[in-house]
Amino acid sequence: MYRVLEKEVLALKITRLKVDAPKVASKAEPGHFLIVRVDEKGERIPLTIADYDREEGSITIIIQEVGFSSEQICNLEVGDEFLDLVGPLGEPIKTGGYNKVVCVAGGLGAAPLYPKVKSLHKGGAEIITILGARNEELLILEGDFERLSSSLYVTTDDGSKGHKGFVTDILKQVLEEEDVDMVVAIGPMIMMKFVSQLTKEYGVKTIVSLNSLMIDGTGMCGGCRVTVGGDTKFSCVDGPAFDGHLVDYDEQLRRQNFYSKHEQEVKDHVFGGEGCRVNEG
Amino acid sequence: MKGKKVKMPEQDPKKRVNNFKEVTLGYTEEEAIKEANRCLQCKNPLCMQGCPVEVDIPDFIALVAEGEFEKAAQKIKEKNNLPAVCGRVCPQEEQCERKCIVGIKNEAVAIGRLERFVADYARGKEEIEVIGNQDKGKVAIIGAGPAGLTAAADLAKMGYEVTIFEAFHEAGGVLTYGIPEFRLPKDIVKDEIEKIEKLGVEIKYNHVVGKIKGLEELFEEEYKAVFIGTGAGLPRFLGIEGENLNGVYSANEFLTRVNLMKAYRFPEYKTPVHTGEKVAVVGAGNVAMDAARTALRLGAKESIIVYRRGEDEMPARVEEIDHAKEEGIRFELLNNPTEILGDKEGFVKGIKCIRMELGEADDSGRRRPVPIEGSEWIMEVDTVIMAIGQRPNPILLKDAQDIETTKWGTIDACDESGETSKEGVFAGGDTVTGAATVIEAMGAGKRAARAIDDYIKNLRK
Numbered sequence: 224m225y226r227v228l229e230k231e232v233l234a235l236k237i238t239r240l241k242v243d244a245p246k247v248a249s250k251a252e253p254g255h256f257l258i259v260r261v262d263e264k265g266e267r268i269p270l271t272i273a274d275y276d277r278e279e280g281s282i283t284i285i286i287q288e289v290g291f292s293s294e295q296i297c298n299l300e301v302g303d304e305f306l307d308l309v310g311p312l313g314e315p316i317k318t319g320g321y322n323k324v325v326c327v328a329g330g331l332g333a334a335p336l337y338p339k340v341k342s343l344h345k346g347g348a349e350i351i352t353i354l355g356a357r358n359e360e361l362l363i364l365e366g367d368f369e370r371l372s373s374s375l376y377v378t379t380d381d382g383s384k385g386h387k388g389f390v391t392d393i394l395k396q397v398l399e400e401e402d403v404d405m406v407v408a409i410g411p412m413i414m415m416k417f418v419s420q421l422t423k424e425y426g427v428k429t430i431v432s433l434n435s436l437m438i439d440g441t442g443m444c445g446g447c448r449v450t451v452g453g454d455t456k457f458s459c460v461d462g463p464a465f466d467g468h469l470v471d472y473d474e475q476l477r478r479q480n481f482y483s484k485h486e487q488e489v490k491d492h493v494f495g496g497e498g499c500r501v502n503e504g
Numbered sequence: 505m506k507g508k509k510v511k512m513p514e515q516d517p518k519k520r521v522n523n524f525k526e527v528t529l530g531y532t533e534e535e536a537i538k539e540a541n542r543c544l545q546c547k548n549p550l551c552m553q554g555c556p557v558e559v560d561i562p563d564f565i566a567l568v569a570e571g572e573f574e575k576a577a578q579k580i581k582e583k584n585n586l587p588a589v590c591g592r593v594c595p596q597e598e599q600c601e602r603k604c605i606v607g608i609k610n611e612a613v614a615i616g617r618l619e620r621f622v623a624d625y626a627r628g629k630e631e632i633e634v635i636g637n638q639d640k641g642k643v644a645i646i647g648a649g650p651a652g653l654t655a656a657a658d659l660a661k662m663g664y665e666v667t668i669f670e671a672f673h674e675a676g677g678v679l680t681y682g683i684p685e686f687r688l689p690k691d692i693v694k695d696e697i698e699k700i701e702k703l704g705v706e707i708k709y710n711h712v713v714g715k716i717k718g719l720e721e722l723f724e725e726e727y728k729a730v731f732i733g734t735g736a737g738l739p740r741f742l743g744i745e746g747e748n749l750n751g752v753y754s755a756n757e758f759l760t761r762v763n764l765m766k767a768y769r770f771p772e773y774k775t776p777v778h779t780g781e782k783v784a785v786v787g788a789g790n791v792a793m794d795a796a797r798t799a800l801r802l803g804a805k806e807s808i809i810v811y812r813r814g815e816d817e818m819p820a821r822v823e824e825i826d827h828a829k830e831e832g833i834r835f836e837l838l839n840n841p842t843e844i845l846g847d848k849e850g851f852v853k854g855i856k857c858i859r860m861e862l863g864e865a866d867d868s869g870r871r872r873p874v875p876i877e878g879s880e881w882i883m884e885v886d887t888v889i890m891a892i893g894q895r896p897n898p899i900l901l902k903d904a905q906d907i908e909t910t911k912w913g914t915i916d917a918c919d920e921s922g923e924t925s926k927e928g929v930f931a932g933g934d935t936v937t938g939a940a941t942v943i944e945a946m947g948a949g950k951r952a953a954r955a956i957d958d959y960i961k962n963l964r965k
C-alpha cells in the first residue's frame with residue numbers, strides 16, 4: 224500500500240512522486256490534500272494532491288525539501304512505501320462556471336495550483352498563468368501549465384528567466400488589460416498577501432490556499448486555525464482554500480514561524496529540547 | 505478494617521514530574537485480597553447500578569478474595585472489554601463506588617483499584633477467545649474510541665463480521681491521543697485493542713469517513729448497519745482577543761502532540777511541542793489536569809490552572825486534582841481570562857484575568873461565577889492551553905445531512921438503543937452525549953451492539 228510508483232526530480236530540492244493509493248484517487252478533487260507519515264517516528268506531513276489518476280489508482284505529490292520530514296519524503300525511491308497516507312482532506316474548490324481565470328503560482332505553489340488549473344480548464348475557463356520563482360532553476364511544471372493556458376508569463380526574482388521581478392507586476396498588467404472573473408494564487412504567504420491586496424483594488428474575486436501547520440487534518444486540534452473575515456477557521460476542514468481578501472496573512476506568517484527553531488533541533492538531534500525534564504521512560 | 509480503602513502505592517511526586525511513567529503503581533496480591541475482603545457481598549449489590557456496563561462486582565471481588573485472579577478477570581470481561589483502562593480512568597467515586605453500601609459510613613470498597621489489579625494480573629495470561637463463524641452479516645463501526653471498540657467487540661462475539669474505520673493511524677481515540685501515558689500507559693491500551701482485533705475485528709486506519717467514504721457507500725458495500733462512535737474532538741476556544749497568538753494551544757493539540765506523536769521523546773520522534781516556562785491551562789476538568797501535569801513534565805517551571813469557578817465546582821476527578829496539587833500545579837480559581845496578550849512578534853506574554861465570585865446556583869446546580877468589577881490583573885505566562893471542552897467533529901455529518909443533530913451539534917440518538925433518525929445507523933459515546941466518560945461511551949457501545957443485533961435479525965425476517 225501507498226507504494227511509490229514513479230519518481231522525478233523536477234528542480235533543485237523539488238521532487239515529484241506518483242503513489243499507489245486507489246481509494247484516495249477515486250475521491251480526490253482539486254483543492255484536496257493528504258497527510259503522510261514515512262515511518263513510526265515521523266511527523267504527519269500535509270501535502271497537496273498535485274494530480275490524480277482514478278483509472279490507474281494513483282495520486283501525485285510534489286515536495287520541496289525544507290526540513291527533516293520533507294527531505295525524508297524526497298529520499299523515497301520507487302518501490303518504497305509510506306507508512307500512513309490519509310486523505311483526501313480539506314474542501315475542494317469550485318472550478319466550473321468561470322470564463323477567464325488568472326492563475327498565479329509562487330515557487331512550489333505551482334504544485335497545488337496545477338490540479339485546480341486542470342479542472343478550471345476542463346470547466347471551460349480560459350486560463351492565464353503567471354509562474355514566479357526565485358530563479359530559473361526553481362521553476363517547475365512550466366510545460367504542464369503551458370498546455371492548459373492561453374498565455375503564460377514567467378517571472379524570476381533575479382531575471383534568469385522571463386520578467387525580472389514579482390508576479391504582482393505581471394498580474395497588474397493583466398488585470399488592466401483583461402476582463403478576469405477570478406484569480407487563484409498559491410505560493411508563499413507573503414506573495415498571496417500582495418496578490419490579494421492588488422486584486423482587491425480591482426475588485427476581482429481571489430482564492431488562495433494556505434499551508435498552515437497541521438497535525439490531524441480533521442478539525443481536531445485547532446493548530447491550523449486562521450482568521451478569515453474576522454472569524455476563526457480551521458484550515459484543514461474549512462480550507463485550505465479561502466477568499467484571499469479575507470485572510471489575516473500577518474497572523475499566518477507569524478504562526479508558521481512558531482516551530483522554526485525546533486527544526487534545527489531535529490537536524491542536530493539534541494536530546495530533550497528546551498529544558499525538558501523527562502530523563503527516563 | 506472496614507474503615508479505609510487499602511492505599512495504592514504511588515510514585516513520589518518529586519520523582520514523577522521527571523518522567524512519563526505511571527503515577528499509581530497498583531495493588532500487590534496481598535493488598536488486593538485485603539481490599540476484596542472489605543466487600544460485604546451484598547445480596548442486592550447497589551454498586552452494580554452505578555456501573556454503566558453492569559460489571560458483576562460482588563462476584564469478581566469474591567474471586568479476588570479467594571485468590572482466583574484469572575477467574576476474576578474472566579468474570580469482569582463478560583461485561584467489560586477494557587478493564588485495565590476502566591480500572592484506571594473511570595470516575596469510580598461517582599459511579600460504582602458511590603453506590604457501595606460500605607461507603608455510607610466508611611470509605612467505599614476500592615472497586616476500580618481491584619478491577620485494575622485483576623486486569624493487570626491477567627495481562628498476557630488470558631487465552632484468546634475462540635469465536636464461532638462470523639456469518640451474520642457485515643457491520644461498520646466509525647471511530648476506534650471506547651464506544652466503537654466496545655460495540656465492535658460485542659458484535660464480533662455475536663457472530664458479525666465487523667470493520668472499524670478510524671481516522672488516525674492508531675486506534676483508541678482519546679485513550680491514545682488524549683489521556684497521557686503517566687495516567688494510562690499506551691501499551692495497556694494497545695494490548696486491549698489487540699485482543700479486540702483477535703476477536704476477528706478488522707481496523708482500517710487512516711480512513712476518515714465522510715471523506716474517503718460516505719455513509720451511503722457503506723450500505724452499498726453491504727454493511728447491514730453502521731455505528732458512529734466518532735467522539736467529541738472539535739476543540740472550543742473562548743473567543744477572546746489574542747487566542748491565535750503563538751503559544752496558545754487547544755488541549756487537544758498539546759496532548760496529541762505529546763501522546764500520539766510522542767513529542768515528549770522529541771527529537772527522536774519528529775513532532776515538536778513548545779512548552780514554555782510558565783504555562784496557564786484554562787479549565788479544570790480531567791483534560792485540564794492532564795494538560796497542566798504534562799506541561800510540568802515537559803519542563804515548564806510553573807504550570808497553572810485558571811478556572812472561573814471555585815474548588816468545589818472543578819469537574820475533574822478528585823484523585824486527579826490531588827495528584828496535580830502534589831506535583832506542584834498552581835491553582836488560580838475564580839479567575840476568568842478576558843484577553844491573551846502578545847509581544848511584538850506575536851508570542852504570548854500574559855493573560856488578562858478578571859476575578860470572579862460565586863453567585864446564585866444556575867440550572868446545573870452549580871453556583872454561577874460573576875465578575876468582580878475592576879479586578880482585572882495580568883498573569884505573566886508564555887503558553888496558554890485551552891481546555892474548556894469539545895464538541896462533536898462535523899466532518900462525518902457534513903456528508904450525512906439526513907442524520908438529525910441537536911443544537912449542540914451532537915447526534916440525536918436514542919439513549920437506550922443508539923438509533924438515529926437514519927435507518928440502520930446507530931450512534932453512541934461522546935458524539936451523542938458531548939464530552940463525557942470512557943465507561944459511558946462503552947456502555948453506549950454495548951447497548952448499541954444489542955440494538956444492532958435486534959435490528960439485523962429483524963431485517964432477515
Ligand SMILES: Cc1cc2nc3c(=O)[nH]c(=O)nc-3n(C[C@H](O)[C@H](O)[C@H](O)COP(=O)(O)OP(=O)(O)OC[C@H]3O[C@@H](n4cnc5c(N)ncnc54)[C@H](O)[C@@H]3O)c2cc1C
Binds near residue numbers: 268285286288334433
Ligand atoms: C494543506 C497543505 C498543503 C501542502 N502542500 C504541500 C505540497 O504540495 N508540497 C510541499 O512541499 N509542501 C506542502 N505543504 C507544506 C509541507 O507540509 C511542509 O513543507 C512540511 O510540513 C515541512 O516539514 P519538514 O519537517 O520538512 O519541515 P520542518 O522541519 O517542519 O520546517 C522547515 C521549515 O518549513 C516551515 N514549515 C513547516 N511546516 C510548514 C507548512 N505546513 N507550511 C509552510 N512552511 C512550513 C517551518 O516553519 C520551517 O521554517 C503543505 C502544507 C499544507 C498545510
Ligand SMILES: Cc1cc2nc3c(=O)[nH]c(=O)nc-3n(C[C@H](O)[C@H](O)[C@H](O)COP(=O)(O)OP(=O)(O)OC[C@H]3O[C@@H](n4cnc5c(N)ncnc54)[C@H](O)[C@@H]3O)c2cc1C
Binds near residue numbers: 712733
Ligand atoms: C485529556 C482527556 C482526559 C480524559 N480523562 C478521562 C478520565 O479520566 N476518565 C474518563 O472516564 N473519561 C475521561 N475523558 C473522556 C473520555 O476519554 C471520553 O469520554 C471517551 O473517550 C469517549 O469515547 P468515544 O468512543 O465516544 O470517542 P473518542 O475516544 O473521542 O474516539 C473517537 C474516535 O473516532 C475517530 N473519528 C472521529 N471522526 C471520524 C471519522 N469521520 N471517521 C473515522 N474515524 C473518526 C477519532 O479519531 C477517534 O479515534 C478524558 C478525555 C480527554 C480528552
Ligand code: SF4
Binds near residue numbers: 556558559599943
Ligand atoms: S467499569 Fe468503571 S464503573 Fe464499572 S465497575 Fe469498573 S470501575 Fe466501576
Ligand code: SF4
Binds near residue numbers: 542544551561603
Ligand atoms: S455495594 Fe459495596 S459492599 Fe456491596 S457488593 Fe458492592 S462493592 Fe461489595
Ligand code: FES
Binds near residue numbers: 439446460
Ligand atoms: S490540523 Fe488539527 S484542526 Fe486542522
